[in-house]
């Protein structure tokens with residue numbers, strides 16, 4: 074995670090590179106790619122769960138940015154702008170994959186009222202529920218699967234927070250929602266993921282809910 | 285903070301989630317609580333585990349920043365290069381140049397259309413003239429254009445002139461014709477000027493026609509077409525039509 078000072082320096086450098094690009098120094102665009110691609114790539118990977126798809130999406134996002142950078146007025150930061158392009162392209166890709174039958178899976182958000190009621194009686198507070206105790210390597214394997222099963226709005230919010238390290242305000246700007254919505258989506262997304270990981274420890278026939 | 289009877293004033297999960305992200309307006313208060321609450325600490329630990337697991341999972345698959353940057357940079361360069369070749373660079377010009385280019389193309393298009401239109405008009409005019417000239421050369425049934433009188437000096441209709449002459453006009457024929465007409469007893473109003481040249485439509489006898497012919501030849505006109513029907517009687521008046529093409 075970057076410090077405030079590092080962020081300030083990066084923003085300054087970004088502004089200089091954009092100005093140089095607008096002056097016709099097209100090679101400065103490559104520096105922007107090097108500076109921002111790791112973060113954007115991780116975001117895309119978190120949203121799509123595939124390296125191939127993430128590479129395609131980030132490449133496409135930069136090509137679009139290259140074409141539109143002369144018109145970029147800086148109303149939002151370059152980082153926010155690039156994230157918005159990437160998230161939109163990843164969303165399209167995700168839906169496209171779904172339509173083609175790839176990545177079809179059961180959502181972890183659809184818990185029936187009966188199941189919820191039963192669970193809430195057993196564990197009136199989330200903190201009382203058993204925590205996941207998988208090995209780290211197992212968690213890392215399962216967590217991406219769980220992430221891909223979250224509803225789109227929760228998945229995007231979770232990825233922008235955990236993998237892109239964006240503050241609430243930026244996430245709200247990206248996803249065109251209120252900061253309050255970001256807060257509740259994060260709390261809900263985290264809870265669903267925790268539940269999913271716990272369910273992975275219990276044999277299928279003993280789980281109280283379908284995955 | 286939510287007053288939860290079970291957990292003695294514990295913050296809600298959402299408040300803890302905000303605290304974890306350092307975005308809570310109650311950051312210092314929650315911090316105080318968490319210090320003494322094992323349950324809340326355990327919850328925050330699991331959030332930390334979740335966050336780290338996600339980051340680790342992605343980093344393990346994606347590689348280091350340097351590796352990612354190198355891979356994406358190569359892909360972007362290749363893609364831009366390919367696009368550049370495919371689009372012959374036009375979309376990669378600055379928007380100002382691009383727009384100016386579009387305007388230029390539109391301007392040239394309009395200019396070309398206007399030029400084509402005007403040349404078409406000219407062509408039409410020329411072809412109209414050519415048609416008149418051509419028909420003057422070849423058509424035995426040449427009928428002058430609408431603004432030419434179809435009546436002779438006496439007011440009789442000249443539908444099908446019995447004798448038609450088509451002349452290649454001399455340079456000064458316009459100035460000479462009134463005098464020639466006078467010499468041959470042909471009323472001046474029988475003569476009309478058109479775009480194609482001079483047109484004369486009148487009634488004449490053979491003797492006057494011969495005089496007229498001689499005068500015209502004298503001024504330098506050339507008779508290029510002659511259609512004289514079977515007229516044997518030299519005293520008889522007949523419908524005469526002469527076209528002088530410049």
Ligand SMILES: [Zn+2]
Nearest residue numbers: 294295321324
């Ligand atoms: Zn507590």
